[in-house]
Amino acid sequence: MALPRGLPDGPHLDDDAVWRMDEDPATVLGSLQQQYGDIFTVHRSGAAPRVVLTSDSHIRELIKRDPDLYACGTSQFAQLVGRQSVNMLSGEPHRRMRQLLLPPLHGHALAGRVPRIRGIMREEFDRLRGADPVPLLQFTSEIALRVTASVLFSPMSAAQVRELCAPLMEIIEGIHQHRSVPPADRSAESVTSAREAFARQRARLDENLSAQVAAHRSNPDSDPASLLGQLLSAPVALTDQQILDQLATMLVAGHLTTASGLAMAAYWMQRPGEHAAAAAAELDALADDHSAADLAALHHVTAFCDEVLRIGSVVPHSSGRRTAGPVRAFGYELPAGTELIVSLHLAHRRPEVYPDPEEFDPRRFVDSPPSATTFVPFGMGVRRCPGAALATLEMKIFLACLRRTPGLELIGADVPFRTVSFGSTLAPPTQIRLRRTV
Ligand code: HEM
Numbered sequence: 001m002a003l004p005r006g007l008p009d010g011p012h013l014d015d016d017a018v019w020r021m022d023e024d025p026a027t028v029l030g031s032l033q034q035q036y037g038d039i040f041t042v043h044r045s046g047a048a049p050r051v052v053l054t055s056d057s058h059i060r061e062l063i064k065r066d067p068d069l070y071a072c073g074t075s076q077f078a079q080l081v082g083r084q085s086v087n088m089l090s091g092e093p094h095r096r097m098r099q100l101l102l103p104p105l106h107g108h109a110l111a112g113r114v115p116r117i118r119g120i121m122r123e124e125f126d127r128l129r130g131a132d133p134v135p136l137l138q139f140t141s142e143i144a145l146r147v148t149a150s151v152l153f154s155p156m157s158a159a160q161v162r163e164l165c166a167p168l169m170e171i172i173e174g175i176h177q178h179r180s181v182p183p184a185d186r187s188a189e190s191v192t193s194a195r196e197a198f199a200r201q202r203a204r205l206d207e208n209l210s211a212q213v214a215a216h217r218s219n220p221d222s223d224p225a226s227l228l229g230q231l232l233s234a235p236v237a238l239t240d241q242q243i244l245d246q247l248a249t250m251l252v253a254g255h256l257t258t259a260s261g262l263a264m265a266a267y268w269m270q271r272p273g274e275h276a277a278a279a280a281a282e283l284d285a286l287a288d289d290h291s292a293a294d295l296a297a298l299h300h301v302t303a304f305c306d307e308v309l310r311i312g313s314v315v316p317h318s319s320g321r322r323t324a325g326p327v328r329a330f331g332y333e334l335p336a337g338t339e340l341i342v343s344l345h346l347a348h349r350r351p352e353v354y355p356d357p358e359e360f361d362p363r364r365f366v367d368s369p370p371s372a373t374t375f376v377p378f379g380m381g382v383r384r385c386p387g388a389a390l391a392t393l394e395m396k397i398f399l400a401c402l403r404r405t406p407g408l409e410l411i412g413a414d415v416p417f418r419t420v421s422f423g424s425t426l427a428p429p430t431q432i433r434l435r436r437t438v
Helices: 015-023 025-036 056-069 075-081 091-101 107-111 114-126 136-152 158-179 188-218 227-232 240-270 277-284 292-296 299-312 388-404
Strands: 039-044 050-053 327-329 332-334 339-342 408-411 420-422 425-427 433-436
Touching: 015 025, 015 039, 015 158, 025 039, 025 050, 050 056, 056 327, 056 339, 075 188, 075 240, 091 227, 091 240, 107 292, 107 388, 114 136, 114 158, 114 388, 136 158, 136 227, 136 240, 136 388, 136 433, 158 188, 158 240, 188 227, 188 240, 227 240, 240 299, 240 388, 240 408, 240 425, 277 299, 277 388, 292 388, 299 388
Parallel strands: 050 339
Antiparallel strands: 039 050, 327 332, 408 433, 420 425
16 A cells, blocks of 8 residues: 655754753643644754654554664763663664563562662661651652662662762753753853763763672672673673663663652652552551562552553653664655654553543553553563563552651642653652651
8 A cells, every 4th residue: 555655744843842842741742743643743953853653553563663663762862871772772782682681670580679679768768757858859769779779789878879870960960950951042161061071970970880890790799680790691791881881771761760650659649539549558458578479469559550650651752763764654654764752641641542641540450451552651662661570669669668657748749740851751840848757
């Protein structure tokens, strides 16, 4: 069948409009969908045309075509995670790298880590006692970083993780500051100084990670089951740079995403109303020393977490897939060099799949488990998030700790739900703070 040649319709955006889209992808892509339909192209100056996909039939087709579609990533992201990062690789090298990274992140490997993860969270909730209220996102970010580090490396204290990741935190802060200013208002000096600061901190992060690699190699008590242990015992030895890039990727990808997810879960758990009652009852009946199997059996909590991730779409869109040559797909003959993304936010708001999509209602997942083409908080196909099992496990343990910690109060959370851009993720409003009164 003859298909229209070329790209679907869509707007040409200048730098400021692209900035506004990145700052508020939910609103901007939503209005573009209303204007252009379920598939549209965003043209940006100096970048590949970006085709935005939004429906389950698009997702089904993308999953089928994923391996032969693309080269992935943008140069800006490459600087952060490194050119050898799994997120930057394509084809066979990508598949091989994922094979190395996945085993320590599988559910059964994580089951043994539940006591350690719970211990980290309890320590963090204990540190709230007598302290001033802390921004909720700062609190969940500290937890997410420590938990990710506990899977990557041998056990470390909070202070060691903080020191290791200090350059990463400075990079993230720098990116926030830089992105808070519209491109037209940025001076040439501010752009140069942001670039230089980024390069300095990125080199420091590599130094810190190299020290971890050296320590792991020289210490006979190092954890062989940690992700670093697995990378070091790869059947075909990896170069040091390959190892550093995977570690940086995991810290970046596993950190802000999970921090936002935990913060959203806390928001919805503490909101007045009946929506959280069934999940709360399950959490309250859980043993203090619960296992991964106990957590997996909590149907209402699972549905609650799924609904948190659906309505919040922590990661608003998938990684880009770049067509390697002309491709007949999604009803078009797309040219080579087209970037394809799935708007996870819009996919989670299709009223024919999710009636009243703006309503938080975990019951929609209780009797009908989510489908891989309509529920996509972790993406899909060959690039589906390798940290999905860890992130959901963390959410459940976090909620159990939240319910068990007396005297917790969320300040500034009595506002209707909306998301704000937080790095490349969406988070609940950043002014929400957490206080512990006893
Ligand atoms: C709530 C938490 C998280 C969410 C919502 C999330 C979501 C996502 C999404 C949407 C993608 C892109 C998938 C695609 O393009 O199809 C992705 C990729 C990725 N995520 Fe996550 N993620 C989370 C936590 C984590 C954690 C905890 C880790 C690791 C410790 C992690 C590691 C990665 C990596 C390495 C990739 C790149 C995979 C590839 O390119 O093959 N993520 N994630």
